[in-house]
Amino acid sequence: MTETFGQRFARFRKAKGFTQDDIANKVNVSSQAVSKWENDINMPDVGILLNLGDILGVTTDELLGKENPVPAKYEPEIVQKDFAKLMLRVIVDSKEGDKVRVNLPLQIVKIALDAGVAPAISVNGNGKMADAISSIDWKQVYSLIEQGLLGEIVTVDSVDGDHVRVVVE
Amino acid sequence: MRIRVIAPREDPEKQFRLFLPVPLGIARWRFIWRFLPEEARLYAPVAAELVRALKQYKREYGSWNLVEVKTADGKTHVEIKI
Numbered sequence: 197m198t199e200t201f202g203q204r205f206a207r208f209r210k211a212k213g214f215t216q217d218d219i220a221n222k223v224n225v226s227s228q229a230v231s232k233w234e235n236d237i238n239m240p241d242v243g244i245l246l247n248l249g250d251i252l253g254v255t256t257d258e259l260l261g262k263e264n265p266v267p268a269k270y271e272p273e274i275v276q277k278d279f280a281k282l283m284l285r286v287i288v289d290s291k292e293g294d295k296v297r298v299n300l301p302l303q304i305v306k307i308a309l310d311a312g313v314a315p316a317i318s319v320n321g322n323g324k325m326a327d328a329i330s331s332i333d334w335k336q337v338y339s340l341i342e343q344g345l346l347g348e349i350v351t352v353d354s355v356d357g358d359h360v361r362v363v364v365e
Numbered sequence: 366m367r368i369r370v371i372a373p374r375e376d377p378e379k380q381f382r383l384f385l386p387v388p389l390g391i392a393r394w395r396f397i398w399r400f401l402p403e404e405a406r407l408y409a410p411v412a413a414e415l416v417r418a419l420k421q422y423k424r425e426y427g428s429w430n431l432v433e434v435k436t437a438d439g440k441t442h443v444e445i446k447i
């Protein structure tokens with residue numbers, strides 16, 4: 197499930213410990229307006245969007261979810277040509293707003309898998325998330341990449357609000 | 366490999382910054398792995414091969430951030446750059 201602007205904005209706001217009123221006061225709008233943003237009824241104006249980024253300590257791109265990678269697609273020609281260059285990115289956004297990015301060249305992933313070691317990701321002791329991640333068949337994932345799969349190949353959104361994405365690019 | 370830790374403070378004079386250049390080859394030293402979490406220790410037997418692959422990737426495609434961690438409160442930012 198893709199995170200909407202409202203959900204993303206609410207996540208950043210809560211991570212900073214601001215109430216809707218706090219945000220409303222800082223950007224000179226009503227708290228109802230902020231509520232409408234979070235319920236995806238309205239979007240903030242461009243000028244306000246820039247201020248919001250500064251207040252929440254995120255870039256406008258992050259606020260707009262532009263960091264979201266492209267959906268998975270098969271590109272066998274690109275993969276064959278640039279296989280050594282490809283990077284496996286593990287993107288973890290916790291519900292508290294913490295961010296972890298791990299960028300592993302595919303060659304490294306191959307060495308680890310050949311040695312019988314699969315990537316392990318633990319999110320704040322979130323058992324369900326850890327179970328979901330550990331149930332990923334990394335060898336199968338690697339095999340799909342070898343066949344040409346690129347983009348966002350694994351997405352795990354927990355009910356607690358943690359997000360883990362695995363992207364090949 | 367460079368490890369960079371930044372802990373911004375409101376007062377710029379009190380800002381904590383740590384830049385720690387660590388030779389990539391250090392990963393081949395066995396005793397280093399003892400201090401790492403158990404998950405990381407699984408990689409010890411293939412350390413030499415991993416280091417070789419990391420160096421080769423850097424030589425061909427340049428530096429990149431292996432790990433980047435930012436806390437939500439903005440108090441800590443850690444990067445491990447190869």
